[in-house]
Amino acid sequence: MQGITGSEGQRAVAVMKEYGTNVVAGVTPGKGGQEVEDVPVYDTVKEATENHREINASVLYVPPFAAKEAAFEAVANGIRLVNCITEGVPIRDAAEMIAYSRKQGALFVGPSSIGIISPGKCRLGVVGGPKELADHVYKEGEIGVISKSGGMTNETSWVVRQAGLGQSTCAGIGGDMLIGATFADLLELFEKDKQTKGVVMFGELGGTYEDEVAHMIREGRFTKPVATFIAGRFAEKLPEGMSFGHAGAIIQGGKGTPEQKLKLLRSAGVITVDNHHDLGEAIREAI
Amino acid sequence: MKLYEFEGKDLVKKYDLPVHGSVVIRKKDDLENLDDKKTVVKAQLLTVGSRMKAGAVKVCETAEEARSEAENMLGKRFGAEAASVLIIEDKAEIKNEYYLGITYDTSTRAPVIMFSRAGGVDIEKSEEVKKLHLDATEGVQDWMIIEFLKEAGVKQDQLVKMTGVVKNAYRCFLSEDARLLEINPLAETPEGFVATDVIIELDDDAGFRHKDRKYAERTTRELTEREKAVKTANAADYKGTVKYIEFDGDIGFLAAGGGGSITCMDALVNCGGSPSNYTEYSGNPSSEKVRELTKQILSKPGLSGLWIIGAIANFTRVDTTMQGIVDALKEVKPDFPIVVRRSGPFEKEGLDLLRNAAAEHGLNMTVHGKEMPLTKTAETMVTEAEKYRNRGEGKRQYSLMKEPAY
Numbered sequence: 001m002q003g004i005t006g007s008e009g010q011r012a013v014a015v016m017k018e019y020g021t022n023v024v025a026g027v028t029p030g031k032g033g034q035e036v037e038d039v040p041v042y043d044t045v046k047e048a049t050e051n052h053r054e055i056n057a058s059v060l061y062v063p064p065f066a067a068k069e070a071a072f073e074a075v076a077n078g079i080r081l082v083n084c085i086t087e088g089v090p091i092r093d094a095a096e097m098i099a100y101s102r103k104q105g106a107l108f109v110g111p112s113s114i115g116i117i118s119p120g121k122c123r124l125g126v127v128g129g130p131k132e133l134a135d136h137v138y139k140e141g142e143i144g145v146i147s148k149s150g151g152m153t154n155e156t157s158w159v160v161r162q163a164g165l166g167q168s169t170c171a172g173i174g175g176d177m178l179i180g181a182t183f184a185d186l187l188e189l190f191e192k193d194k195q196t197k198g199v200v201m202f203g204e205l206g207g208t209y210e211d212e213v214a215h216m217i218r219e220g221r222f223t224k225p226v227a228t229f230i231a232g233r234f235a236e237k238l239p240e241g242m243s244f245g246h247a248g249a250i251i252q253g254g255k256g257t258p259e260q261k262l263k264l265l266r267s268a269g270v271i272t273v274d275n276h277h278d279l280g281e282a283i284r285e286a287i
Numbered sequence: 288m289k290l291y292e293f294e295g296k297d298l299v300k301k302y303d304l305p306v307h308g309s310v311v312i313r314k315k316d317d318l319e320n321l322d323d324k325k326t327v328v329k330a331q332l333l334t335v336g337s338r339m340k341a342g343a344v345k346v347c348e349t350a351e352e353a354r355s356e357a358e359n360m361l362g363k364r365f366g367a368e369a370a371s372v373l374i375i376e377d378k379a380e381i382k383n384e385y386y387l388g389i390t391y392d393t394s395t396r397a398p399v400i401m402f403s404r405a406g407g408v409d410i411e412k413s414e415e416v417k418k419l420h421l422d423a424t425e426g427v428q429d430w431m432i433i434e435f436l437k438e439a440g441v442k443q444d445q446l447v448k449m450t451g452v453v454k455n456a457y458r459c460f461l462s463e464d465a466r467l468l469e470i471n472p473l474a475e476t477p478e479g480f481v482a483t484d485v486i487i488e489l490d491d492d493a494g495f496r497h498k499d500r501k502y503a504e505r506t507t508r509e510l511t512e513r514e515k516a517v518k519t520a521n522a523a524d525y526k527g528t529v530k531y532i533e534f535d536g537d538i539g540f541l542a543a544g545g546g547g548s549i550t551c552m553d554a555l556v557n558c559g560g561s562p563s564n565y566t567e568y569s570g571n572p573s574s575e576k577v578r579e580l581t582k583q584i585l586s587k588p589g590l591s592g593l594w595i596i597g598a599i600a601n602f603t604r605v606d607t608t609m610q611g612i613v614d615a616l617k618e619v620k621p622d623f624p625i626v627v628r629r630s631g632p633f634e635k636e637g638l639d640l641l642r643n644a645a646a647e648h649g650l651n652m653t654v655h656g657k658e659m660p661l662t663k664t665a666e667t668m669v670t671e672a673e674k675y676r677n678r679g680e681g682k683r684q685y686s687l688m689k690e691p692a693y
Contacts, residue, residue, distance in 0.1 A: 011602075065495050090493035091391055091466055095423035098396045103424070114601065129601040129632055136657075137599060149546020151569070155598035155661050162660065175545065177466070178396045204546060207393045231550040233557075274557060276550050277660030 002027045002045065002060050002070045003086075004036050009061035011126070012085070013037045016059075018131045021122035024052040027073075045077040057081035059124045060110070067111060068093035075106045083124045084110030084180070094178045101180060107189075108180030114150030114172030127153055127172060141166015143283055144190040146183050147202035148175045148209075149231070156202045156229075156279060163280030168196040175204060184212040187222045198225040198287040200279050203261060205232030210261040214268035225286035227271040229279050230258040288489045288502060291331040293374050295485035299470070302459040304452065305481045308377040312361065318354050324377040328356045330363070330370035334507045341365050346378065367508035379481060384472035386416065387453060389460040397423045398460070400432075400453060402439050406472035427457055445475070452480050464493030513564075513583040520579035527572025529580040536561030538672050539584045541612065543597030543629065544569050547661070551596050554665035560672065563587050571603045577611025585619045592672035593625045595641075598661055600631025609637035613644045620648050624671035628664040630657035651675075 001016075003009045004026025014037050016023055023039050025048035032043035042048040049055050058074040060067060060082065067086045074082045082101060089097075089111040101108035109116060115125015120140035127150075128134030143160045145167055147153040153172045160167055171186055173179050183201055190196045203210045210230060216222050236257050262272045271282045290298070296306040310325060312318060330343035338344045343365050347353040353375055363370050386406035392399040400419040419435040421427050432450045441449050452473065460468040467488040474483040494500070510518065517531035538555065540562045542548035548567040555562055564584055568577060585593065595612060597605075609629070616625075627641055638654050645652035653671070655664055 064492060088492045090464055090496070091490050092423075092461060092464055092493065095391060095397055099423040126601050129599075133599070133632060147546070149544070149550075151544030151598045151600065152546035152550060154601065155547065155550075158599055158657065159660055177393060178391055180396075202546065204549065209393065212394070229550070231546060231553055234552040234555075235549065275554060276662045 001025075001039070002058055002074065003062035003066070004028055004039065004041055005031045005034065006061055006063070008085075010036050012059070012061055013039055015126045015130070016123060019117075019123050019128070019134060021124070022054075024048075024055060045073045045079070049077050049079070055079060057083065057124060059115070060084045060086055062086055064088040064090070068097055071097040071108065072100055075101050075104045075108075080106045082106055082108045082110075082180075083113055083116055084108065084174075085113055085115060085125050086110070087112045089176070091176070091178055094176060094180075098178060098180045107185070109171060110174045110180060112150070112174035112176050112179075114147075114153050116169065116171045117167075118169045119167050125172070127170065129154070137161060138170065139166040140168075142168060142195060142197040142287065144168050144186070144193070144196045144199040145170035145202075146186050146199065147172050148179075148204045149202055150174075152202045152231075152276075155276070156200060159277055159280035160200060160283065161280070163284040165280065165284055168193060173209075177207065179209070182209045182212060184209070184216050187213060187216060187226070191222050191224065196224065198227070198283045200283050201226060201228040202276075203228055203230040203258075205230070205235055205258050205261075211264055213270065214264040217268040217270065225271065225283060227273065227279055227282040227286060228262075228265060229273050229276045230261050230265075231276075233258045288491055288505070289333050290487045290489065290502070291333065291372065291505075292329065292485055293331060293372070294502065295468075295487040296482065298463055298487060299456065299459050299468075299482055299485055302455045302462070304455050304459065304470075305479060306485070307379055307481055307483065309374045312357055312373040312375060313371070315358060315361065318357055321350050321354065321375060323350045325350050325375040326353045326378045327376040328353050328360060329374050329376065330360050330365060331372040331374060332365055332368050332370060333505065334368050335365050338365075343370065369509075379474060379476045379478070379483075381472075381474045381476055381483070383475040384483075385449075385475070385480075387456055387470040387473045388416075388468070389457055389465070390467045392418075392420065395420050397421055398457075400427075400435070400457065402436065402453070404440050427454070429454065448480060463487070464490045464496060466490045513586060516583050517566075517580055520576055520583075524573060524576065527568065527570040527576060529568045529572055529576050530566060531580060531583060532565040533587070534562050534564055536563045537589055537591040537676075538668060539563050539587065539590050539593040541566055541568075541581060541584055541593065541595045543567070543600065543603065543608070547596070547598040550598075550662060551594070551665065554662035555594065555668065558665045558669040560665065560669040563590060568608065569603070572608065572611075574607055574611035574614065577608045578614040581612045581615035582619065585615060585621055590621070590623055591675045592623050592668055593621065594664070594668045595625065595627040595629065596661065596664065597629040597631070599657055600629075603631060604633050605629055605631045605637030606633040606640060607637075609640045613640050616641075616644055616650060617648060620650070623651065623675050624668075625650060625652040626655075626664050626668040626671060627652065628655040628659055628661055 005028040026041045034041040058079045062070045067089045115127035117123035117127045119138035150172045326347045328345045345356045384406035386403040388401040398421045403416045417439040469486040470482045474481045511533045
């Protein structure tokens with residue numbers, strides 16, 4: 001964990017460890033030698049990876065001004081999964097983090113991600129909240145969950161659970177205008193994952209990330225059932241350019257409306273629902 | 288933050304992009320002592336698409352005429368927005384109009400430069416906009432721009448100069464942390480290329496790199512009294528955020544979280560409900576903040592219901608926020624139906640606060656935790672509100688969601 005000594009980081013370490021995540025090292029420049037929740041702190045990612053060869057992911061709990069450097073440092077030191085929890089990252093920095101990770105072959109999830117949880121195994125970030133609550137909402141199973149909204153990651157996983165199913169992995173990809181791992185990037189991983197039988201996606205107005213899904217399904221790059229809910233149809237009635245909730249949730253130049261996204265996804269065979277609470281049943285029937 | 292034209296021009300000037308000579312007019316006194324070249328009057332607006340078509344730009348023959356146009360235009364409404372600032376510019380001899388835009392493309396997740404030989408008002412309809420997709424870490428080199436502009440049809444004698452313009456604009460875009468920089472038209476004049484209109488949208492998240500910036504706060508319409516009150520409450524302490532936008536409907540909407548709130552707005556409208564407002568609270572706001580937000584929602588006359596909703600929170604304490612809501616409900620004691628669905632840490636404690644307040648004050652309240660799906664409670668809310676509307680004196684007619692109040 002980069003940014004482990006901050007207040008958010010400290011809380012997250014405890015929550016992650018409680019759920020069974022093997023957190024082996026933290027990094028905060030200038031704080032090397034300390035410990036947080038029995039996790040040793042290092043000044044650099046290099047030291048952390050040298051002392052803990054098993055490190056295969058880094059979760060970022062750094063302030064917005066430090067996010068870009070932290071991501072570059074992780075990727076430059078060979079870490080191939082970077083989950084950026086930090087919110088309010090400048091778009092210029094996000095673009096650079098995304099480009100660099102992509103070139104180095106690292107999966108960069110975020111910024112503004114609520115985290116990633118593989119129920120029964122481990123979680124990055126605090127997705128699911130206290131363990132008791134997380135165990136109520138999440139159960140190891142066969143449905144993948146991808147959500148632009150942090151708050152709706154729990155709720156979307158919950159409707160899956162209420163339909164009598166469990167989840168394989170649930171990821172909050174963040175609602176910013178530019179994000180690292182997109183729906184399409186994660187669908188590629190879910191396609192390869194034997195545990196996953198189907199995927200539900202929580203989309204939002206704005207951007208083109210939902211559109212890419214339609215293309216990849218048409219090209220046969222994703223073959224499992226997908227069900228989606230796209231929030232923000234009411235905003236089509238409002239003046240253009242108003243932002244709701246997340247920075248990326250904005251309609252510009254007539255593009256990014258939920259109606260357009262839904263039409264495109266439906267034509268590619270994605271199951272779309274009008275009510276969020278129908279997502280669980282929809283995917284249950286489809287698999 | 289979107290900048291006014293004159294603010295955008297001040298920024299691009301720093302990067303050696305020429306603009307027309309101009310004066311900023313905020314009051315009638317500013318119209319004294321204008322020189323004879325100042326003949327183009329332009330209202331400074333953030334929401335009007337084509338100012339020319341809307342009559343918010345007037346090209347005059349004389350400075351005298353410009354002064355009288357400016358007097359008329361100052362304070363005039365264009366849509367919901369009033370022209371509180373104008374600029375008057377030197378008229379230039381324009382031979383050609385180009386379009387230059389720079390933004391981030393969500394499909395490449397990187398900056399993109401857009402260019403068209405057919406600049407001007409109808410650029411969005413133009414098929415001719417060419418795109419140069421860039422690499423965010425490698426930046427742009429001259430040859431890339433030259434190659435791009437040549438293919439976009441820029442004539443050889445202008446190629447080098449235009450490349451300079453594009454390069455400066457890109458420098459401005461990056462250095463100022465813009466999300467969008469648009470020069471339209473980019474005018475070809477006998478003196479060279481001039482940025483005739485500039486639209487810049489700055490990235491608020493990059494504020495820490497630009498601490499010297501002092502732009503006045505801006506709204507594209509006048510806020511209602513309730514919107515102002517919530518804004519004040521939000522600024523009162525740094526912890527958590529509360530937002531409020533007023534609509535025309537009759538169901539009070541009190542929602543947690545960005546994604547959750549838009550999901551629930553959809554659900555309400557889907558069921559035929561008509562929200563009286565949009566709200567969102569997030570980031571663990573204090574009870575006081577939530578109390579003020581709730582009070583403002585409840586203060587709107589003609590409500591038929593209040594919908595208190597939120598998805599399953601990770602670490603926002605349900606009891607803390609519900610305490611704020613309960614405090615407001617105890618003060619106002621509404622007689623209309625209240626439907627609640629909220630979940631997360633301290634859910635039972637939070638929902639019990641509501642149940643107890645309902646019992647104590649005889650409130651008409653239905654309370655749900657996570658066992659009830661979030662959006663299902665929209666149906667309950669709409670049905671309950673309908674019953675309330677039809678109480679006693681026969682049926683009153685309410686329309687579906689009308690245009691919002693701006």
